[in-house]
Amino acid sequence: MNRKVSLIGAPTDIGAGARGASMGPEALRVANIQSMLEAHGLEVADRGNLSGPANPWLPPVDGYRHLKEVVAWNRAVHEAMYAELALGRLPILLGGDHCLGLGSISAVARHCREAGKKLRVLWLDAHADFNTSVLTPSGNIHGMPVACLCGHGPQELIEIGGTVPAISPKVVRQIGIRSVDPGEKRFVHEMGLEVFDMRYIDEMGMRHTMELALATLDEKTHLHVSFDVDFLDPDIAPGVGTTVPGGPTYREAQLCMEMIADTGRLASLDVMELNPALDIRNKTAELAVDLIESLFGKSTLMRA
Ligand SMILES: [Mn+2]
Numbered sequence: 001m002n003r004k005v006s007l008i009g010a011p012t013d014i015g016a017g018a019r020g021a022s023m024g025p026e027a028l029r030v031a032n033i034q035s036m037l038e039a040h041g042l043e044v045a046d047r048g049n050l051s052g053p054a055n056p057w058l059p060p061v062d063g064y065r066h067l068k069e070v071v072a073w074n075r076a077v078h079e080a081m082y083a084e085l086a087l088g089r090l091p092i093l094l095g096g097d098h099c100l101g102l103g104s105i106s107a108v109a110r111h112c113r114e115a116g117k118k119l120r121v122l123w124l125d126a127h128a129d130f131n132t133s134v135l136t137p138s139g140n141i142h143g144m145p146v147a148c149l150c151g152h153g154p155q156e157l158i159e160i161g162g163t164v165p166a167i168s169p170k171v172v173r174q175i176g177i178r179s180v181d182p183g184e185k186r187f188v189h190e191m192g193l194e195v196f197d198m199r200y201i202d203e204m205g206m207r208h209t210m211e212l213a214l215a216t217l218d219e220k221t222h223l224h225v226s227f228d229v230d231f232l233d234p235d236i237a238p239g240v241g242t243t244v245p246g247g248p249t250y251r252e253a254q255l256c257m258e259m260i261a262d263t264g265r266l267a268s269l270d271v272m273e274l275n276p277a278l279d280i281r282n283k284t285a286e287l288a289v290d291l292i293e294s295l296f297g298k299s300t301l302m303r304a
Contacts, residue, residue, distance in 0.1 A: 015099025
């Protein structure tokens with residue numbers, strides 16, 4: 001795995017329905033994300049925070065809230081992620097709400113096209129984030145990034161990576177899903193998105209789920225993980241704006257991260273939707289850092 005890591009803060013809640021994810025990057029720094037990574041022998045550069053428009057907190061227009069500002073933030077994220085990949089580094093986006101997954105993953109996809117790599121995206125989330133302006137009940141764009149990446153969304157958003165669609169639904173594996181809007185459900189099915197929902201994890205277990213989600217990776221594969229902190233059960237991770245009960249337990253989440261680490265293919269990461277305004281003494285940020293530690297190879301014992 002790439003040992004050179006860059007941290008990029010994106011302090012905004014521009015696509016969210018609750019305010020506060022704008023404080024996520026600082027909470028992850030307070031939870032010592034940098035020194036944790038350094039303790040594992042990684043070289044870490046904290047690039048500081050990106051800047052962008054303030055959140056005007058307005059109602060939706062034509063099915064979208066804050067579209068102009070969402071575009072501006074995603075452009076900034078795209079350029080920053082792309083620049084780190086071009087330097088041969090492993091970028092970690094510290095969100096910020098999950099609408100920024102569009103800027104991040106479009107940059108990763110652009111890098112993969114240019115470098116001749118195969119892309120695999122693991123989307124760890126309680127939600128499919130596959131809404132459109134027609135299907136969405138809220139207009140909050142953090143519920144739309146996967147649809148936008150697959151070419152379904154407003155032109156100025158979907159074209160940020162220069163190629164439309166930025167990715168094929170075939171490269172995505174969604175894990176932990178347990179809240180999908182009715183129209184969104186049909187659209188996920190139509191587009192053939194591969195979803196391991198909580199029922200699947202309940203029935204088959206996290207081990208089997210991850211074996212399938214990580215199948216067919218090879219040395220040419222760039223593995224991107226988009227980790228929405230609401231993936232986790234709210235009992236252990238209360239600090240997010242859109243909690244949904246019945247998520248992975250601490251042990252299931254650890255196994256998920258450890259099995260990703262075992263592939264040795266992790267090449268970029270988003271840590272999204274952490275909301276310190278809703279957290280309890282930063283415990284959700286500390287949990288996120290703990291899980292990221294496993295994602296970067298911490299294990300209890302020596303394993304062959
Ligand atoms: Mn999400």
